[in-house]
Amino acid sequence: MSTYGFIGTGNMAQAMMKGLLRQGVPAKDIHITSPRSAEKLAAELGVVAMSPESLVAASDLVVLAFLPNQLEKIVQPLNLQDKLVVSVLAGVTLETLSAATKSTQIVRTLPNVNVAINQGVIAYASTVLSATHEKVFQQFADSLGHHFDVSESQFATFSAVAGSGPAYVFKFIAALAQAGTQNGLEATLATKIATQTVLGSAEMLKQSDLTAQALQNAVASPGGSTRAGLDDFDTQNFDAVVAHAILATIKHKHL
Template identity: 65%
Template sequence: MAKYGFIGTGNMAQAMIKGLLAQGVVPSDIAVASPTTAAKLAQAWGVQALSAQQVIQASDLTVLAFLPNQLADVTANLVFEDQLVVSVLAGVSVDQLVTATGSHQVVRTLPNVNVAINQGVTAFATTTLTVANQAIFHDFSTQLGTAIAVPEAQFAAFSAIAGSGPAYVFKFIAALAKAGVANGLADDLATTIATQTVLGSAQMLAASGQSAQVMQDTVASPGGSTRAGLDDFDQQGFDAVVAHAIRATVEHKHA
């Protein structure tokens, strides 16, 4: 089994570690380093807390999971040689990672929080990896969900849909539940119904091989109540609202 290391153990690293543990990676095969949280995770989850340099040495793949503006400081005194480095640092390019680490075995990734339940979608861009490192990264990333090679120029768009997307789906679920309450359902019940409906619909769509547009038409019979609702969404400019919010997200990430 490959050994995985994390330098930085905040929200994203913890989501990834949870996902790996849920897939049966043994805690002692995961090494972590950070000023304070790493020791707590070692106690709580049984992973190994080490210094950052020890993490690199103990791991087949080292994840950089601190804040992007810490890259130069954190890597300044670390020796990576040609270690496989996987970065989750938003906005930090493959070239910048090579410069900072000195490794030529580098993967820039953009995971989303759903990696914690092995349902993440992760964009990645790499240097030319050895065959062995390709296999190590493939095993690592597929344990966390789906990994997709994406040109670096498209990372900002990917981030708006996949990174911020979970928050937007939660917003839709909240709106759906609120509308249920406005129409007489109890709060908890409305939330359960809305959540399960979104979960089941996404699974149905993924299994169907059809487009989301076709699936809408499948559910909405002509002249029926669902069609009336879909027509109302269109009249209210639902697609334009979503497109506007995504644009705001992409432009913010570029700011």
């Protein structure tokens, strides 16, 4: 079993740690460091707080999980040269990571928040990894969900669809539940129904050979009530609304 070190213990690091712990990684194999929160978090989760230098020495895989503008300052004093370094720093390229860390074994990732329940979607791009480091990274990523080898030029789009995507799916669930409430369902029940409907439909799509488009048509018989609803979505330009929001997300990420 590999050991994992997190430099930075904020929202994303905690989501990843929760996923690893849920997956059965022993808490003693998770090392953390940060100036203010690490000790308290270690007491809460049972993971091990240590100095950055000790963490680098004790960890097979080192996750950079602080804010992007802190990169130089934090890694400069550390000896990361032969280390497997996994960055979650948004917008920081492999080239910049290589120059700052001096490591040749780097994986740039973009995880989404669902890593906390081992259902994450993670984009990654890497330098050429040794066979051992490749195995360690694959095991780490498998523990957190599904990972996709994506060219760095596509990270911004991936980030809009998968990184921000959970917020948009929550928005759809809230809207579906609210529409149910407006038409007579009790609010808590409406939320449960909408949530399970989205979960079951995603699972149905995943297990099916059909496309999402074909499955829409399979649910909607001609002249039926679902067809009336789908036609109304089209009249309201639902697809264009989604495309517009994704573009707004991508443009903002480029700022």
